[in-house]
Amino acid sequence: MSAEQRVKRKCTSCGINIAGMSAASFSCPDCGQQLHRCKRCRKQSNLYECPDCGFTGP
Structure with missing residues (x-):
């Protein structure tokens, strides 16, 4: 992964x-867009919204 790709990785929730954190990366269940969530948001089950299709999940 290039330095530019790491910089662009932001938590979809907060x-x-x-970059460099233990975070989850997964595809949106509706459209397949790559989403990322930080450890804190996953642990707290914070909602996220896909920026492409608007899908919302825990």
Whole structure:
């Protein structure tokens, strides 16, 4: 992964830069867009919304 790709990785829930953190990356269940979530948002089950299709999940 290039440095540019790491910089662009932000938590879909809270928006923090997650480069170098233990975070989850997964595809949106509806459209397949790559989403990222930080450890804190996953642990707290914070909602996320896909920026492409608007799908919302826990």
